[in-house]
Amino acid sequence: MAGFKLSHLVAGFLAVLVGYTSSVAIIFRAIEVVGATQAQANSWMLALGLGMGISGFLLSWLYKMPVLTAWSTPGAALLVISLQGVSLPEATGAFVFCALLLLATGLTGWFETLSRLIPMPIASALLAGILFRFGLEVFTSLQSDLPLVAVLCLTYLLGKRFFPRFGIPAVLAVGIVMSWATGDFHSGEALSLALAKPEFVMPAFSLPVLIGVGLPLYIVTMASQNVPGVAVMQAAGYEKPPVSASLVVTGLTSLILAPFGGYAFNLAAITAAICANEEADPDPRTRYRAALVAGVIYCIVGLFGAAIIGLFLIAPKALIVTVAGLALMGTIGNGLSQALARPEQREAALVTFMTTASGIAFLHIGAPLWALIFGLITEAVLRPRRATA
Template identity: 70%
Template sequence: MPGLKLSHIVSGVIAVLVGYTSSVAIIFQAIGVLNLSQAEANSWMLVLGLGMGLSTLILTLRYRMPILTAWSTPGAALLVISLNGVSLPEAIGAFLLCGTLLTLTGVTGWFEKISHLIPDAIGSAMLAGILFRFGLGVFSSMEGNLPLVAVMCVTYLAGRRWFARFAIPAVLLVGTLFCAATGAFTTGASFDFTLAKPVFTWPQFTLSALIGIALPLYVVTMSSQNMPGVVTMKAAGYRLPVSAALTVTGLTTLILAPFGGYAFNLAAITAAICAGPEADENPATRWKGAAVAGGLYCIVGLLGAAVISLFLIAPKALVVTIAGLALLNTIAGALSSALAGAAHREAALVTFMTTVSGISFLSIGAPVWALLFGGVTALVLRPKRVTG
């Protein structure tokens, strides 16, 4: 890509690092519930990586926006508790139905119409709430690994003061070197760097699996993943082609479901990394960071489960701190936008606090309840029209 910068490469690497380390353990749990063979497990990791990478590349290169996709993390958590007693063919049948529903959501366009009704202040407040725990993670990590976090924070401050464009790359480099010098990386892991192969499973459709797995998987993916993903892009100043993006992720799910690609959706947190100012000062060229992430997702997917272990040897404090520092500017910008206007300030505050609370009712996550509570607050407190 012409004009590729170091910041694009670093933001793409951080996005992939955060994307895998934050939820790959949940995927392994779901694989364990189904008692998959090693070949089947490798197939899952292959198509999950390729699905994210290819759909990200398709959307990013087509629309020149930092549109990242992801596997459904809450969907994986749902599978861990709902796959007991379910055979792999039944699970594949449920994944196919979920992919069909996701595709229809994109084709019909109803979700995009709803997303345009969200006030900018409420959307920014929700984004700030979603990312807030990553900012807090920088400080909570000090309790378990103060030397590492302190070195990274000092590097960040020095970078922001003297070499702002390279602050985050410097933090990542210094943190990695510190871990290598102190022996903080977990060693002793064995790696088999061979290309993973897809394993096809014929689907079996049963009413219990369709109702107990497919429908909840669709609902949780739409509410806890796609909605925050749309709001993240909107808060970053991009007019996301919502329907087209959902159609692509839905079709990706349909195509890859028989091989273990249970659900794909718009990303929020990793998208914020590539859509923020740390990725590029120019919003028009930030898509290159997302393209880097898409390429890396494909590479990691092709190498199967072997490379995943590389993400697990790094100290948690390293991943949490680099993610939090990379998102600080995005969090600050979202909070500033959310509270700037007096008209929606209280509604934005309600949205922010609800998101941070992490509440969940009826299998619907905090971000959706935050939009609901914030929207109701905005409607009730909207200024009265002066008549006469």
């Protein structure tokens, strides 16, 4: 504990807070669609929490980088759509198939080679576009809770001016105190503190389900999660993130936990940015400690399942989105600065940023992959013109 700072604890806690509150409702919806029992639903949350916590802790500890892992949020949204009429054993078989594809991708190492071909301006623009909506929500939340958000923003400005290392912890503390004082924390039901128990589901392999659910789940996880996850690491200054090792670890974790509800794990993007920026630690060599904190908290959340999630969900939304957005301001600014630094690649970076921020989706594939494709096409088309100019 001697090397840990308050900023590590706050960044790790905030990463978990953002990770759960931003997408846990989608997970519950997927659980409902597949017809899982309450015990199986608790098992899903146990598997997802332990999977994220253990894999992220292990990778961060081994490589001394803030390598956070996460469940596949776009994958969960895909499951809500594609699991209609699919039994839980068949869905579990699709999860196993997706895990095998992730593991094979990591073992072959081809994704790491491909990720190095992405120019830094495009990777930075991709990151800025992903995080842009979080920064935007700081200002849109002014409409829903003007007093709270205004006080948080003022605290942020004062913190940046007088105590920059503790600016975000101060924002979080002020927000909690103010929300508590105004009665914004509320819960309609008593929370159970019982530990979640694993529920094993024997996989059943159906070719239509493997092709219709498992393969799209793999594509979405790779395109919408792992690609942005690599971009986050590179934009934070980690030029050689352990891409292949991360895919092996997350693929193996998915394979082990798929029968218990761990449908897909991948590199985190948004939550990783919280632990990889200067707010977490001015020294990039020790930022991994924030990811270690997040890993421990993820495991605790998984063990207590719905009880801890309920505690997260009673917080006012304005508090969550404002603290998250303010914590990511520096990362968004750095991403835009790096994206637009080279005039010869500015158009490609702008196309990447705007496509990502637009949130478009085709063929169940989200904006990040299309942004990368459009940006690289723009770069390739304009490169001959620049060379002959």
